[in-house]
Structures are given as C-alpha cells and as structure tokens.
Amino acid sequence: MNYQEKTILIVEDEPSLATVLCEYFAQSGFQTHIIDNGLEVIDWVKRYQPDLLILDLMLPQRNGLDIYRELRTFSQVPVVMATARIDELDRLIGLELGADDYICKPYSPREVVVRVKNILRRVSDEGRAQENQLGLHIDESKMTVSLNGQNIILTPAEFRLLAFFSKHPQQVFSREQLMTHIYQDSRIVTDRTIDSHIKNLRRKLQQASQDTSSTSECIKSIYGVGYKLAL
Structure with missing residues (x-):
C-alpha cells in the first residue's frame, strides 16, 4: 500500500505528543495534520476527507465522543479513539461505539503506526472485495x-x-x-x-x-x- 497518498488527522491537544506522532507517521510516508481543539474537527474532515483519525477523548471546547457521534452521521472514516485513563478506555469499549481501535496513553507511537497500517489495510481489502463483487x-x-x-x-x-x-x-x-x-x-x-x-x-x-x-x-x-x- 502506498501510504504517501494517505492522510492521518491527529486530534490531540498535547503538542509534544502530537508532534511525535507526526514524526513517526512521516517516517512511514504518511501525510499528517494536527488539530488541537474539538470545534475544528468536523469542518476539516468534511473539507479534506482524511483517511483516518486519531481522536483524543478529552479535548478543549468539545469532547471526542460528541465529535465521533457527529462524524458517523456523514462519514465512515476509520477512527482510533485515544484516552489517558484505563477506566475511560473500558467505558468506551463497553459503549460499543464502533470505533476501529482504542489506545490508552501513554502509548508507543510505533505501535500506533502499526495499528493504523493494519486498519487501512483492512479497509482497503474490504474495498477491493466490494469492487470485485460489483x-x-x-x-x-x-x-x-x-x-x-x-x-x-x-x-x-x-x-x-x-x-x-x-x-x-x-x-x-x-x-x-x-x-x-x-x-x-x-x-x-x-x-x-x-x-x-x-x-x-x-x-x-x-x-x-x-x-x-x-x-x-x-x-x-x-x-x-x-x-x-x-x-
């Protein structure tokens, strides 16, 4: 898969963490964009159609759960939800929101990149299967x-x-x-x-x-x- 054509939107209000993630994704050829508050996410996704979101749960002005729910009203873009609390992670999974993956801070940026690659590969395979069927x-x-x-x-x-x-x-x-x-x-x-x-x-x-x-x-x-x- 050519990751240079893939854009990852990193929604994260911790600048150092967002920067490190960008660096790791760039090493694998991805394009990235960072948003540090919850109010800008929906408009940016509608305008630029990223291939995947890393979406932090706790964001200034609007939380990740609200953003995710609105995303799903118009888009099936893959989403990886991130949280800093184990109990919050358990609650997210229990809600069965349908996110493609969940990660808990502190996490390994290298592992996040691997998870994202796996998700995009799966989405691509599903797309090819649908293409073949049609x-x-x-x-x-x-x-x-x-x-x-x-x-x-x-x-x-x-x-x-x-x-x-x-x-x-x-x-x-x-x-x-x-x-x-x-x-x-x-x-x-x-x-x-x-x-x-x-x-x-x-x-x-x-x-x-x-x-x-x-x-x-x-x-x-x-x-x-x-x-x-x-x-």
Missing part, C-alpha cells in the same frame, strides 16, 4: 476503469470523481466537496460542472454494463445535498 475495477496507477471486464474511457476529471466515489461507497458528498477533490488547483468551476461529470459518468457506466437496469442510478442524486455512489 464488477467495477479501478486502477489508479494506470488511470483505467472497467466494469464487468468492459473498459470505460473517462476524462481525467471523470476518473478522479469515480475513484473518489469508489473509496467512499454510500457516502454523500456535496458538489463543493467533489469540486475540491477533483480540481485541487483551486480553479473556479460551477455546480453545473459537477452535474455534467455525473451525467457523463452515468451514461458511460450504463453503456459498459451488460445490465443497464443495475447501473441506471449508480450515482444517486440526494436532493438538496449532493451525490453518492450506490452501486
């Missing part, structure tokens, strides 16, 4: 796409859009979020641009599918919100 294959290194063995010719923007959707199946994204991901050079585009890409993707997926009924709404419009991949 018959949709996306090779980002070669920028090729096929559906049930039928090659699909996409523009670069269409490819980035479909690849992004495939990593977050069933997750709804606004047009602004999609534009931010597809056009990372901050060019000015309109909502109609995304709508046009979606229309073209739908048409090309239908043409490549042997069963057009199964792909007729593969990218669903969510009224007033945006789009999601529903294959």
Whole structure:
C-alpha cells in the first residue's frame, strides 16, 4: 500500500505528543495534520476527507465522543479513539461505539503506526472485495476503469470523481466537496460542472454494463445535498 497518498488527522491537544506522532507517521510516508481543539474537527474532515483519525477523548471546547457521534452521521472514516485513563478506555469499549481501535496513553507511537497500517489495510481489502463483487475495477496507477471486464474511457476529471466515489461507497458528498477533490488547483468551476461529470459518468457506466437496469442510478442524486455512489 502506498501510504504517501494517505492522510492521518491527529486530534490531540498535547503538542509534544502530537508532534511525535507526526514524526513517526512521516517516517512511514504518511501525510499528517494536527488539530488541537474539538470545534475544528468536523469542518476539516468534511473539507479534506482524511483517511483516518486519531481522536483524543478529552479535548478543549468539545469532547471526542460528541465529535465521533457527529462524524458517523456523514462519514465512515476509520477512527482510533485515544484516552489517558484505563477506566475511560473500558467505558468506551463497553459503549460499543464502533470505533476501529482504542489506545490508552501513554502509548508507543510505533505501535500506533502499526495499528493504523493494519486498519487501512483492512479497509482497503474490504474495498477491493466490494469492487470485485460489483464488477467495477479501478486502477489508479494506470488511470483505467472497467466494469464487468468492459473498459470505460473517462476524462481525467471523470476518473478522479469515480475513484473518489469508489473509496467512499454510500457516502454523500456535496458538489463543493467533489469540486475540491477533483480540481485541487483551486480553479473556479460551477455546480453545473459537477452535474455534467455525473451525467457523463452515468451514461458511460450504463453503456459498459451488460445490465443497464443495475447501473441506471449508480450515482444517486440526494436532493438538496449532493451525490453518492450506490452501486
């Protein structure tokens, strides 16, 4: 797995601990970002779509449990919950919140990196299994796409859009979020641009599918919100 394409959001208000974690993740090729208070997390996740969160339980202004619960209303991004208390860790596990892992301070940064790698590998394997089941294959290194063995010719923007959707199946994204991901050079585009890409993707997926009924709404419009991949 190429970890250089993976971004870890470290939500931690202890600067020295956050810095050490960043250094260990950087040694493995990860990109990292640090947030030291609870109020900035949700907006940052919505805007930048990190691949995993290290989320401290006790944060200034908003605690980790509240953040986690709101995250799960719009995202399935993997989360590792961190706490400084053993009894708190037991309570978290007892709540069965669904976090991907739990760690207790003081912890070994090296072990945290290993745990994160294991989680991302599992998520990737699950994504590939789902991809195989759907018959949709996306090779980002070669920028090729096929559906049930039928090659699909996409523009670069269409490819980035479909690849992004495939990593977050069933997750709804606004047009602004999609534009931010597809056009990372901050060019000015309109909502109609995304709508046009979606229309073209739908048409090309239908043409490549042997069963057009199964792909007729593969990218669903969510009224007033945006789009999601529903294959």
